[in-house]
Amino acid sequence: MTPLLQVKGLTKRYGARIGCQDVSFDLYPGEVMGIVGESGSGKSTLLNCLAGHLEADSGAVVFDTRADGPRDVRAMSEPERRMLARTDWAFVHQNPRDGLRMGVSAGGNVGERLMAVGARHYGNIRGQALDWLDRVEIAGDRIDDRPTAFSGGMQQRLQIARNLVTGPRLVFMDEPTGGLDVSVQARLLDLLRGLVREMGLSAVIVTHDLAVVRLLAHRLMVMKSGHVVEAGLTDQVLDDPQHGYTQLLVSSVLQA
Amino acid sequence: MGGVAMIEISGLCKNFVLHNQGGAVIPVMRDAVLSVAPGECVALVGASGAGKSTLMRMIYGNYLAESGVIRVGDLDVAQAAPREVIALRRETLGYVSQFLRVVPRVPTLDVVAEPLLSLGVARPDALDRARDLLGRLNIPERLWTLSPTTFSGGEQQRVNIARGFAHAYPALLLDEPTASLDAANREVVLTLIEEAKARGAAILGIFHDEAARDRVCDRVVDVTRFTPGLAA
Numbered sequence: 001m002t003p004l005l006q007v008k009g010l011t012k013r014y015g016a017r018i019g020c021q022d023v024s025f026d027l028y029p030g031e032v033m034g035i036v037g038e039s040g041s042g043k044s045t046l047l048n049c050l051a052g053h054l055e056a057d058s059g060a061v062v063f064d065t066r067a068d069g070p071r072d073v074r075a076m077s078e079p080e081r082r083m084l085a086r087t088d089w090a091f092v093h094q095n096p097r098d099g100l101r102m103g104v105s106a107g108g109n110v111g112e113r114l115m116a117v118g119a120r121h122y123g124n125i126r127g128q129a130l131d132w133l134d135r136v137e138i139a140g141d142r143i144d145d146r147p148t149a150f151s152g153g154m155q156q157r158l159q160i161a162r163n164l165v166t167g168p169r170l171v172f173m174d175e176p177t178g179g180l181d182v183s184v185q186a187r188l189l190d191l192l193r194g195l196v197r198e199m200g201l202s203a204v205i206v207t208h209d210l211a212v213v214r215l216l217a218h219r220l221m222v223m224k225s226g227h228v229v230e231a232g233l234t235d236q237v238l239d240d241p242q243h244g245y246t247q248l249l250v251s252s253v254l255q256a
Numbered sequence: 257m258g259g260v261a262m263i264e265i266s267g268l269c270k271n272f273v274l275h276n277q278g279g280a281v282i283p284v285m286r287d288a289v290l291s292v293a294p295g296e297c298v299a300l301v302g303a304s305g306a307g308k309s310t311l312m313r314m315i316y317g318n319y320l321a322e323s324g325v326i327r328v329g330d331l332d333v334a335q336a337a338p339r340e341v342i343a344l345r346r347e348t349l350g351y352v353s354q355f356l357r358v359v360p361r362v363p364t365l366d367v368v369a370e371p372l373l374s375l376g377v378a379r380p381d382a383l384d385r386a387r388d389l390l391g392r393l394n395i396p397e398r399l400w401t402l403s404p405t406t407f408s409g410g411e412q413q414r415v416n417i418a419r420g421f422a423h424a425y426p427a428l429l430l431d432e433p434t435a436s437l438d439a440a441n442r443e444v445v446l447t448l449i450e451e452a453k454a455r456g457a458a459i460l461g462i463f464h465d466e467a468a469r470d471r472v473c474d475r476v477v478d479v480t481r482f483t484p485g486l487a488a
């Protein structure tokens with residue numbers, strides 16, 4: 001089996017400071033990779049370099065494209081990259097306002113992604129939008145409301161619907177459950193797990209919540225000062241951490 | 257027991273290194289040796305802290321091995337890549353721990369069916385199997401659509417067992433499967449273990465319930481032999 005994503009020696013510097021340095025990993029279809037670390041450890045920089053929102057200084061991000069097999073995304077032309085971002089890739093922002101169009105209805109937010117890949121039949125688009133609103137547990141009668149009328153948790157679920165409606169194969173998520181209250185967080189985790197299983201989705205999830213990665217991620221990378229200090233099976237890294245920083249991270253979690 | 261062992265351990269060592277406590281090195285296992293054949297049930301015994309759970313966790317890939325071999329089926333867990341361990345856990349190696357760890361809000365029926373769903377079993381079939389197990393383990397049907405996070409300790413334990421037996425794993429690790437169960441449910445669990453043995457599963461377990469151990473286990477391995485500083 002070919003990895004869906006192969007990251008090789010990815011490095012990003014901000015002048016003299018390190019954003020992330022020499023990060024390498026493989027991600028296979030249906031796998032969820034968690035990235036944890038304290039604020040400023042480079043996890044968001046890494047995610048943004050992977051997704052192409054930031055230009056890395058060196059390294060390769062090789063994606064197994066449907067048409068041409070594995071290709072280095074960093075060497076693609078801008079139109080190719082944009083096409084990828086609209087079709088096989090998705091990015092779920094921490095703040096739903098960054099991933100939604102706040103002036104457009106909920107149905108429009110979902111339908112717009114379909115139109116971007118060529119859908120033109122209004123009835124079909126609305127039908128699919130309704131189906132996805134239902135999957136993320138947003139009542140169908142809210143389809144014409146704008147996201148500004150939604151709660152934070154609903155906005156986050158709408159963002160996920162908007163991102164997944166085109167059937168992407170790889171989703172990048174930046175603190176997808178951050179800022180949500182715990183009951184909404186649980187609902188979202190369940191939703192994401194179901195989607196990973198049913199759609200064979202792969203995901204890279206950045207979070208500082210160890211409970212979230214334990215339930216969602218198959219594998220885990222721990223970052224500190226821009227470096228990956230430890231990586232492995234999620235429960236192994238959390239239950240038998242090898243690096244001093246990971247041991248500190250795991251032992252610092254407050255028990256509810 | 258004839259044939260090739262399903263679980264085979266040799267020369268297994270493990271230390272814990274506490275980097276934030278002066279780099280203290282705590283040796284917890286030395287030269288562990290063990291094998292479990294298909295259809296065989298082996299009990300781990302030894303005082304609390306001797307390393308029974310540590311050994312089980314290393315076999316499951318939850319703790320890293322320092323050195324040695326942990327062969328389960330065709331895979332050496334001690335050397336395996338994370339994704340190989342993930343596949344092993346999905347298809348070959350089941351684990352019934354003492355604690356239920358699930359996403360809150362997920363209905364009990366789905367919690368139990370999940371191991372089958374992740375193997376690609378059709379949803380109606382997976383749910384049928386889950387219903388069958390929950391029924392046998394006397395979880396009242398009115399609870400099936402609720403999340404087990406709100407259940408009593410004994411109910412959670414039975415949900416955990418149902419989940420662990422949903423798929424016919426060729427190898428199974430059981431951590432005190434009959435703890436906190438009443439007589440009727442204990443009987444159901446022992447029957448499930450006997451059925452698993454009969455279909456050829458290799459089972460390794462920790463049983464503080466001695467009568468249960470005597471009934472289902474073919475052999476006992478005292479882990480004290482592998483405990484550094486305790487072995488003669």
